[in-house]
Amino acid sequence: MDQNQIFDEMWGREQSLRPPYDLFKSWFDGEEPKRLRAKQREAEELFRLTGITFNVYGQAAAEERLIPFDIVPRIISGLEWQRLSKGIEQRVRAINAFLYDIYHKQEIIKAGRLPERMIADNDAFLPHMIGVTPPGGVYTHIVGIDLVRTDDNQFYVLEDNARTPSGVSYMLENRETMLQMFPELFARNRVQRVENYPADLRSSLAACAPDRTTGKPTVAVLTPGIYNSAYFEHAFLADQMGVELVEGHDLRVVDGRVAMRTTQGYKPIDVLYRRVDDEFLDPLNFNPESALGVPGIMDVYRDGGITIANAPGTGIADDKAIYSYMPEIVEFYTGEKALLDNVPTWRCSEPDALAYVLDNLSELVVKEVHGSGGYGMLIGPTATRKDIAEFRKKLEARPANYIAQPTLALSTVPVFTRAGLSPRHVDLRPFVLVSPDKINITPGGLTRVALKKGSLVVNSSQGGGTKDTWVLED
Amino acid sequence: MLGKTANGLFWMYRYLERAENTSRLIETGQRMALTRLGSSEGEWKSIMQTAGVLPGFEASGEDLTKEAAIDWMLRSKSNPSSVLMSIEGARQNARMVRTALTHEVWEATNACYMRAKELLARRVNERDLPQTLGDIRQRTALVRGATHGTMMRNDIYNFARIGTFLERADNTARILDVKYYVLLPSVMSVGSSIDNVQWETILRSVSARGGFRMTYDNQYDPMDIAHFLILDGRMPRSLAFCIRKIRDNLSYLNATYGEVPESSDKIAELEEKYLSRDIDAVFDQGLHEYIQSVITRMSDLGAQIEKDYRFYE
Numbered sequence: 001m002d003q004n005q006i007f008d009e010m011w012g013r014e015q016s017l018r019p020p021y022d023l024f025k026s027w028f029d030g031e032e033p034k035r036l037r038a039k040q041r042e043a044e045e046l047f048r049l050t051g052i053t054f055n056v057y058g059q060a061a062a063e064e065r066l067i068p069f070d071i072v073p074r075i076i077s078g079l080e081w082q083r084l085s086k087g088i089e090q091r092v093r094a095i096n097a098f099l100y101d102i103y104h105k106q107e108i109i110k111a112g113r114l115p116e117r118m119i120a121d122n123d124a125f126l127p128h129m130i131g132v133t134p135p136g137g138v139y140t141h142i143v144g145i146d147l148v149r150t151d152d153n154q155f156y157v158l159e160d161n162a163r164t165p166s167g168v169s170y171m172l173e174n175r176e177t178m179l180q181m182f183p184e185l186f187a188r189n190r191v192q193r194v195e196n197y198p199a200d201l202r203s204s205l206a207a208c209a210p211d212r213t214t215g216k217p218t219v220a221v222l223t224p225g226i227y228n229s230a231y232f233e234h235a236f237l238a239d240q241m242g243v244e245l246v247e248g249h250d251l252r253v254v255d256g257r258v259a260m261r262t263t264q265g266y267k268p269i270d271v272l273y274r275r276v277d278d279e280f281l282d283p284l285n286f287n288p289e290s291a292l293g294v295p296g297i298m299d300v301y302r303d304g305g306i307t308i309a310n311a312p313g314t315g316i317a318d319d320k321a322i323y324s325y326m327p328e329i330v331e332f333y334t335g336e337k338a339l340l341d342n343v344p345t346w347r348c349s350e351p352d353a354l355a356y357v358l359d360n361l362s363e364l365v366v367k368e369v370h371g372s373g374g375y376g377m378l379i380g381p382t383a384t385r386k387d388i389a390e391f392r393k394k395l396e397a398r399p400a401n402y403i404a405q406p407t408l409a410l411s412t413v414p415v416f417t418r419a420g421l422s423p424r425h426v427d428l429r430p431f432v433l434v435s436p437d438k439i440n441i442t443p444g445g446l447t448r449v450a451l452k453k454g455s456l457v458v459n460s461s462q463g464g465g466t467k468d469t470w471v472l473e474d
Numbered sequence: 475m476l477g478k479t480a481n482g483l484f485w486m487y488r489y490l491e492r493a494e495n496t497s498r499l500i501e502t503g504q505r506m507a508l509t510r511l512g513s514s515e516g517e518w519k520s521i522m523q524t525a526g527v528l529p530g531f532e533a534s535g536e537d538l539t540k541e542a543a544i545d546w547m548l549r550s551k552s553n554p555s556s557v558l559m560s561i562e563g564a565r566q567n568a569r570m571v572r573t574a575l576t577h578e579v580w581e582a583t584n585a586c587y588m589r590a591k592e593l594l595a596r597r598v599n600e601r602d603l604p605q606t607l608g609d610i611r612q613r614t615a616l617v618r619g620a621t622h623g624t625m626m627r628n629d630i631y632n633f634a635r636i637g638t639f640l641e642r643a644d645n646t647a648r649i650l651d652v653k654y655y656v657l658l659p660s661v662m663s664v665g666s667s668i669d670n671v672q673w674e675t676i677l678r679s680v681s682a683r684g685g686f687r688m689t690y691d692n693q694y695d696p697m698d699i700a701h702f703l704i705l706d707g708r709m710p711r712s713l714a715f716c717i718r719k720i721r722d723n724l725s726y727l728n729a730t731y732g733e734v735p736e737s738s739d740k741i742a743e744l745e746e747k748y749l750s751r752d753i754d755a756v757f758d759q760g761l762h763e764y765i766q767s768v769i770t771r772m773s774d775l776g777a778q779i780e781k782d783y784r785f786y787e
Contacts, residue, residue, distance in 0.1 A: 048584075048588065049581050049584055049588075050581065051569070051580070051584050226569050226570055231569070235572040235573060236572075238573045239572060239573040243573075244476055244479075245572070245573050246478075247478070249478075250476055250477070250478050260476060261476060261478070261787070262475055262476055262477060262784070263475050263476070263477055263480045263629065263731070263783040263784055264731050264733075265784070
């Protein structure tokens with residue numbers, strides 16, 4: 001991609017410093033590169049010691065890796081953030097209204113705004129949830145909205161993470177690390193706080209407890225266990241919230257409640273923040289092979305005896321085929337035009353769109369409808385001819401399994417390299433907490449950065465790193 | 475607290491204690507080899523027996539040499555009780571109970587593991603052995619220090635302590651189990667230089683030569699040594715000390731939980747039957763029989779604690 005086609009968040013398009021970076025730049029210019037390199041190593045040491053690692057699937061057992069951290073912060077002005085957060089809030093409200101509708105009267109289908117097959121033929125639609133209203137009416141207690149930027153005022157939503165968005169522990173630890181390493185930076189810049197997230201998460205979850213809860217709700221985090229790639233985050237969040245971290249074998253249904261085995265017998269849980277996928281949640285109701293879940297939890301849930309966060313069946317809202325309808329969805333439920341743009345999307349299930357996509361594979365990004373983690377996708381402009389030919393076969397065999405989007409010129413933010421500052425592509429995942437009376441968006445979020453020069457893939461499983469994300473007080 | 479968490483804490487601290495005890499035994503073994511009294515292979519065999527890792531070593535098919543024995547006890551991945559695997563086990567359990575630990579304890583444990591992995595990545599040559607073992611024990615001491623300095627004195631702490639002392643008592647009992655014969659009164663070689671070395675070995679393997687000298691003058695007497703290791707409540711690795719610590723921690727749990735489970739009866743019985751007597755009575759029963767019944771009762775106690783506090787179900 002041509003360099004001046006790309007918007008850099010520090011330097012704009014014309015190599016003139018953008019205001020949010022003013023103070024950072026003057027600090028950076030006064031620093032010895034050697035000291036900064038030492039700081040970069042120190043950061044890695046801190047991460048390793050804290051154990052902020054992820055397990056790589058398919059690698060040797062118990063291999064834990066660090067996600068590379070870059071010391072240059074990604075800086076967003078207060079005004080930019082204000083605009084973004086309005087758009088995020090609108091979108092999250094719409095997603096919750098959509099989920100309620102889709103599992104109840106399906107007005108959006110009756111109104112002809114969404115084809116019925118998008119729901120009826122969709123694996124992410126969970127029939128068990130038809131007619132079930134989760135406590136407080138909240139479906140997505142925790143949402144991560146992935147945003148990319150292409151210009152000063154142009155953000156796009158790349159995808160909505162409405163199941164179990166991960167990465168928030170990196171947001172928190174990145175800030176903690178920066179505060180330890182460069183306290184002077186925070187004395188100069190007024191950066192909005194992210195440290196309240198765990199406390200906010202706990203109170204937001206507690207506010208979603210079932211009506212019949214008496215006293216202070218008991219919250220727990222459900223993890224698949226220490227071999228899960230995100231185990232660190234599960235333990236981190238439970239620890240920071242001061243709640244128990246449980247696994248399926250710690251839980252069972254006792255007297256119509258989901259209860260955890262303590263040293264003093266079984267104790268009921270009111271709100272379960274689960275980091276286990278729907279299909280493994282309940283071997284009696286879903287995958288009978290699952291050892292990660294709790295037999296019968298869905299029956300307790302349908303009976304209103306426990307809050308499961310996020311609600312089962314929310315995956316239908318972050319399905320990539322549904323994504324293409326998000327502008328209609330936002331408008332239908334909020335009565336307003338969507339404030340955040342969707343990336344133009346071709347649904348390969350539609351013959352015209354498929355024909356276009358097949359003709360333009362080398363220009364487009366093609367994704368699996370249910371894929372995640374950057375796997376199973378084709379990035380046309382950087383793919384080899386062989387890759388494209390192979391992908392064409394897959395696409396022709398199962399067109400409905402794919403969507404395609406133009407290759408966006410993702411913005412860059414500098415990273416610190418041996419040769420000084422050098423631009424790398426980034427995205428942004430803000431984290432949103434939803435409770436019956438409040439939507440809470442932590443200022444900033446997780447910035448992921450493609451560390452390989454020119455690369456557009458920011459996923460940690462494929463060589464991406466992270467940065468601290470600052471929203472300034474204006 | 476989750477039953478699983480109690481289990482994880484119990485094992486985290488057991489493994490940590492085991493790593494320390496094994497490293498101490500390796501040091502003792504190496505020291506023995508330097509004195510050249512008796513056969514070196516024989517000594518390593520008894521050291522491995524004391525650490526409870528001899529059957530595993532024999533099954534591995536390796537020839538019994540000093541190097542092979544040290545490597546087996548220090549860093550073999552096939553030996554679940556090697557220093558390296560014990561530290562890995564402690565850290566694995568610490569990850570599992572991460573929410574029950576303070577930040578400092580977790581970091582000290584993680585740092586201990588990272589250091590051990592680095593130091594034990596390849597065979598350690600004899601010259602570097604003391605330094606390596608010292609370094610590792612310093613790391614485990616940091617975990618212990620962080621535990622004392624930062625953890626709440628609640629049920630979390632009680633399970634950590636119970637694990638520590640059960641492992642420690644077990645270790646002391648096994649040393650006595652393997653070496654009991656050198657403490658028996660014998661007409662043949664009283665106070666011979668071989669005896670002196672053997673007695674010193676026992677004290678060395680529980681890091682207690684100084685403590686012994688301070689308490690019993692500088693005279694090695696087998697009866698005193700037996701008393702020191704079994705009944706002396708001042709000696710932090712004696713059976714009496716460890717068992718009383720377990721009793722205390724179980725009674726704190728009873729106070730917190732408001733119930734007195736079966737394990738409390740078992741520890742009371744153990745104390746009454748085996749610790750309220752003098753050393754002559756121990757020798758009258760037969761030192762070996764005595765040690766073996768204590769070992770059996772302690773393993774029974776461990777199983778009861780597992781059950782009482784719902785470690786597994």
